[in-house]
Structure formats: structure tokens, C-alpha cells
Amino acid sequence: MEIEELYESGERKVDRSHFRNLVMIAKADGPMGIEEKNLLNKIGAHIGLSPEQIERIIKNPKQFSSNTPYNREERFEQIINLVQMAQIDGNISDKEMKVLEHVAVGIGFKSLDEVDVESIIALIGRGEGTDGIMDELLY
Numbered sequence: 253m254e255i256e257e258l259y260e261s262g263e264r265k266v267d268r269s270h271f272r273n274l275v276m277i278a279k280a281d282g283p284m285g286i287e288e289k290n291l292l293n294k295i296g297a298h299i300g301l302s303p304e305q306i307e308r309i310i311k312n313p314k315q316f317s318s319n320t321p322y323n324r325e326e327r328f329e330q331i332i333n334l335v336q337m338a339q340i341d342g343n344i345s346d347k348e349m350k351v352l353e354h355v356a357v358g359i360g361f362k363s364l365d366e367v368d369v370e371s372i373i374a375l376i377g378r379g380e381g382t383d384g385i386m387d388e389l390l391y
Contacts, residue, residue, distance in 0.1 A: 267299040268309065269319040270330050273355045275310050277337045281345040284310075288340055295333055320360050327360045328367075328390050332382050335372045344373075 274295060278288040296306040309316055321327045334355060338348040353364045361367060368389060375385045 263322075264300075265317070265319045266321050266326070268301070268305070268316060270321075270333070270359075271296055271299065271301060271306070271309055272313045272316040272318065273330070273359070274333060274337050275313040276355065277334055277348055277351050279313070280338075280347045280351040285341055288337065291337055291340055318358050320358070325386070325390065328386060329382055330359055331356060331361070331367050332372055332385050335367075335369055336376055336382075339373055339376065344369075 271292070274292060278284045278292060284292075292310065293306060296309075301309075321330055334352055335344075338344045338352055344352070349364075352369075356364045356367060371389055372385055375388055380388065
């Protein structure tokens, strides 16, 4: 653990945990492809992780703890990102679905049945971003 991690806010811990979960999905069906790596870098930068933090989490995601998001919107935003990662290569493997189910429960859903994965995939395919998907399915 780095010294700055000792003094992180709860929100930063949740962000790092979310990134950890994305890495777990990306690695679920074997070595990461370029699309997965690019999406990880994009999301990592968006949530304020440094390139060094991104690489450290990618190298050893299990070293980092899991933290539950504080509210329903954060949970839903995270599950959208996780589905994006799982389907980035064109399909969601059984291994990715298993990890997705495990992570969904870990971030506060009772099961993956609470999440309309099919609709999220359809909206991603239609070109909707996270905000558009949230507007469509959450509110």
C-alpha cells in the first residue's frame, strides 16, 4: 500500500475499487486485448487515477480491497462500466458473466437479475454513453 492510500477519502477508495473490478472483468476470459486496455485507461483517467496507479491495479487487482458505492446512482454507473468492459470484445463469456455476477453483489445489488444487462448492451450498441444509459434505465 502506498502512503497516499492511507489518507484517501472514501470516494477515492470506491473509485479505486471500481477500477479493480473493471480489471477483474477484463482479465476474466484471458489476457487483456487492446480494446480492454484502452477502456481501462479511459475510465482510470476519468476517475482520477494516475498512470502509475492504473498500472499497479492492472498488475495485481486482488491486492486492492473492494468498497461498496454509496448510492444507487453510483452502483448503476459502475455496473454500466462493468458491462461495457465485459462486452468490449463483442461478446460476454461465461467467465465474464460469473465475475460480473460476483461484482454486482459486491457493489450492492442482490443479484445480477436486478440489472437489465440486455438493455445496457442494446444501449451501448446504439451508441449511448453512461449518462444516456442511466437516463434511459435508472430514472
